[in-house]
Amino acid sequence: NHKEGQSCDCAVLHSRHPVASFFHLFFRVSAIVVYLLCELLTSSFIACMVTIILLLSCDFWAVKNVTGRLMVGLRWWNQVDDDGRSQWIFEARKVSAQGSKASSEAESRIFWLGLITCPMIWVIFAFSALFSFKVKWLAVVIMGVVLQGANLYGYIRCKVGSRKNLTSMATSYLGKQFLRQTVAKDDQTAS
Incomplete structure (x- = not known):
């Protein structure tokens, strides 16, 4: 029994945004699973590539625009000035007057674990594709590294400043x- 005031390591009990937590991991893990199992499921490289890139794109959008804001209170975007200069903008949610956080410790752990682990997996896939001479997969893997790496970079800059x-x-x-x-x-x- 979980009584109020007691701590519990169960992420579900502490998650204020369970749908955001689910989708934070769903798209990125799905892209990795499809990449690993694609050749077993179908012989069509194009179908695999499109599926993986769609999953990576959905992940990029969801993490950048929804889950980062809800789960850890961070947001970033790139803006082009009238002069044509690119400017990165980073925001962090302010702590409320009562000192309470809008996100839980469990959500924060889920967010950062997914944000750091998955790009590292795509980097491993990149070296694997390069050294095994699977050049056609290299473009897909580089897309995974770039999209997930951009989110990682943006959120680290948000967190650190x-x-x-x-x-x-x-x-x-x-x-x-x-x-x-x-x-x-x-x-x-x-x-």
Whole structure:
């Protein structure tokens, strides 16, 4: 029995957006499954390619426009100025006045796990297609890497901030590590 106030690791009980959580994984996992089983199911490369690209496109749209906003409160898009310059825009939902989050920890884990794992799988497929000389599949796999990689890049930038913030965070982290090592060495030599 799950009583109010008790914690439970069950993602379903903590999911505020179960449909979004389902579709966040459905399109990306379906594209991977179709890629793996396609040659067993049909001999038509074109049918497989179109199915996979449609699933990847649906995934890209759903993650970029719906699941990211609902599950983790992040949103990104690219806008072209009047001057023709491309500008990336990143948004993060503000925490409410009560300090409560609109998304659950389980949804956040599902979102980031799917967002990071699936592009890595497509990269493995790319190397596999390249080294096994399956050139016709390389275009499909590259499409998977590009579409899912773009979402991953966009959401990492949303989460971490602009490139300037990312660079300053990395510099700050490395500086702290260097300081810790220096202090630890000084402590060891003083002992």
